[in-house]
Structure formats: C-alpha cells, structure tokens
Amino acid sequence: MANPTNVLASGIEITGSIKFVNDMVIDGNVEGEITSEKGKVTIGENAMVQGDVKAGEVKLFGKVKGTITSERCELKTKSKLDGDIKTKMLSMEEGAVLSGRTDIGG
Incomplete structure (x- = not known):
C-alpha cells in the first residue's frame, strides 16, 4: 500500500x-505526545488532544492543549x-481560537 492512513476514530x-509515519487522522481523545518526522496529522472536530503534537503537517479541526511543532499548520474554523x-507556515481561519505564542518562519 502506498501512503497508508492511520485512523483513531x-x-x-x-x-x-x-x-507514526505517513498520515494519521485522530478523532478520539489522546493524552500524550503525538509524533511524526514528516507525516501529516489531521485532528478531527471530535478530537481532544492533551499533549504536544510534532509532525510535518498539522490540520486542526478539534482541540489541542499543548504545543504544535510542524513545517505547516492549519487552524480550521x-x-x-x-x-x-x-511552524514555518501558519494558516488560521476565521473562528479558530489560539491561546498561546506563535513562532512562524525560519
């Protein structure tokens, strides 16, 4: 299989x-660190993550309590x-809530 996606429902x-390697979709609750060197993680609308998230790309639809470190980060509505x-690139849609510091670029 090419680029399998891991799912936490x-x-x-x-x-x-x-x-993980490749892609991961998280829509459940995680208490702990989520790590991937180059992979892409999508944190779904129902998800609650308490811990740091480190991945190549992060798309956030749900909630994270922790630090996000990535090449590209998208905070959805x-x-x-x-x-x-x-992160190197940040995209933040209207309605997204960010309570913390940002370090963008570099």
Missing part, C-alpha cells in the same frame, strides 16, 4: 505517546489551541 481514548505553535 471518535470514541477511542488513548493515554500514552503515538508515533472551530478549532481551539491552548498552547504555542512553532
């Missing part, structure tokens, strides 16, 4: 770190980030 709760962002 709504209703699933994980306590601990998640490491109803998303909420309670923490900092360190």
Whole structure:
C-alpha cells in the first residue's frame, strides 16, 4: 500500500505517546505526545488532544492543549489551541481560537 492512513476514530481514548509515519487522522481523545518526522496529522472536530503534537503537517479541526511543532499548520474554523505553535507556515481561519505564542518562519 502506498501512503497508508492511520485512523483513531471518535470514541477511542488513548493515554500514552503515538508515533507514526505517513498520515494519521485522530478523532478520539489522546493524552500524550503525538509524533511524526514528516507525516501529516489531521485532528478531527471530535478530537481532544492533551499533549504536544510534532509532525510535518498539522490540520486542526478539534482541540489541542499543548504545543504544535510542524513545517505547516492549519487552524480550521472551530478549532481551539491552548498552547504555542512553532511552524514555518501558519494558516488560521476565521473562528479558530489560539491561546498561546506563535513562532512562524525560519
């Protein structure tokens, strides 16, 4: 299979770190760090992540309480980030909530 996508569905709760390659969709609850060197993580509308997120690309539709570190980060309309962002490119839609510091570029 080329570029498989890992899915953590709504209703699933994980306590601990998640490491992945390629793509991941999270729509459940995670308490712990989410890490991928180059992969893309999509945090769905139903998701609640308590921990840091480090990935090549992050798309946030749900909620994160922690730091996001990525090459590219998108905060979608109803998303909420309670923490900092360190990214090369940031896209933030109207209605997204960010409570923290941003470090963009470089």
